[in-house]
Structure formats: structure tokens, C-alpha cells
Amino acid sequence: MNHQRRDTLKASGSLGVLGLLAAAGLIKPELAQAAWNKGAFEAHKMDEALAAIGAGKPADSTDIQITAPDIAENGAVVPVGVVSNIPNTESIAIMIEKNPAMLAATFEIPAGTIADVQTRVKMGQTSDVYAVVKADGKFYTTKKEVKVTLGGCGG
């Protein structure tokens, strides 16, 4: 990866500008879809991503289980499942700390749907995988380290 370019992006604060542009409707609609949380998905730091989904500092919880391999041989396809045993779970977010796009997916769980989702994600390198759960308006989190032997974000 080109780290210099990354730093430049950060330094110029272009993310913030993009967000503003999107908010002002200056970017083409396909780049700024109404419901898609652009800020959160483009955040490059845990704090930024958490702030963008409104989580702030989630509390650690043992009632969330992450199902993922301890060692993933192929980082391009890492199965991740999240089960929340917290009552009234409203949403689940899956984050991969060391990915360039660290927020992988968010799921809104309406009443009647069980807080149990599974998907597959890419992982560029060994990293902690976080599950952030919103229940009754509060945020909870847990994490699990997944070791990656072959990264899935190269090219």
C-alpha cells in the first residue's frame, strides 16, 4: 500500500471535506447515498468510526460472541459471525481494526429478528475484529484477534 498517499489524505483533511460536500448535496447521488453511512465507512481510525455510528466509547461486554477463526489462511475470505445475547439488540457493526476501511458492515436488527448474523470479510493483516452492538440505545463491544497468514487486500 502507498502509505505516503494515505498520510497526505489524512493531512489534507479531505475526508471531512468530502463529508461536508456530501451533506451539502454537491457530490453525485451515487457517491453519497442517503442511507449509507459514508463517514463511518471511510473512517480510518477506530475512534472516528465509532463516533460516526454514534457509539462513542462502547462498554466491554461478555454477552456478545464473535465467531471467527483464530488463524485465517486466506485473508480475502474470513467468515465472521456475531451473536448478541443482550436484550433489545438494535444493531450490530463489524469492524476490523487494521483494515484501510475498518468498518466492514452494519446490521439493523428489527424486533422479531434474532441478533445472530454471519458474513465473510476481507482482512489485510492480522488484526482485532470488533463487534459493536447497540441495545436499548447503549453501545457494547467485544473483540477477537484473527491472525492472517495471507492478506486479502493486496493487489
Added chain:
Amino acid sequence: MANPMRIRAAAKEGVTEVRVLMSHVMETGQRKDSSGAAIPAHFITELVAKHNDKVVLNAQFGPSVSTNPYLAFKFNGGAKGDKVTVSWTDNKGESRTDEVQVA
């Protein structure tokens, strides 16, 4: 038009489990082609699953989700023959909707 999704929905003891395999490149925008030019990002951003007409799951994806995304979830209720519909939209505005009957 993108290829169809493969959807399985199975009702068991009052819970319906839905498994979806989408066909999508999920290009992150980070990769470069052989000439060094960046390959533009192209990935699914939103997904909605419905049981008959009731929304049972609303998901947003980022580029970190794997190529040909897989998704599994469960909801209470659902009986054999009910309709489960899954729709996605990607960052280029393409979309795809497929439906299946609960088995």
C-alpha cells in the same frame, strides 16, 4: 444486470434462517491493475431483507466485505411458502432483487 443471488430460507421450530450468497466483485478501490492504475471501488452498500412485506434485516456494507458476499441471519416466525425478498444496491447505483419461498 448482476447475476442472481442464491438465497436459501428454511423454517425450523418457529425460526427462519436465511442464507444469501450475492454475486458481486466488491472492489475496494485500493487495488491497482497491471499498469498501476487504481481499480475504482465497486461494492454493495445497502441490503434489505423482507419477510413477506416486513423488513427483517437492514444492512450496510463497506468495501471490507468479501467478494461475492455471504450473509446469514435468522428471524422469528416464517412458515413454509412465505416469501423472503433480498435487495441490494451498490455504490454505482446498480441493484438487484431476488425472492425465494421459505422451505
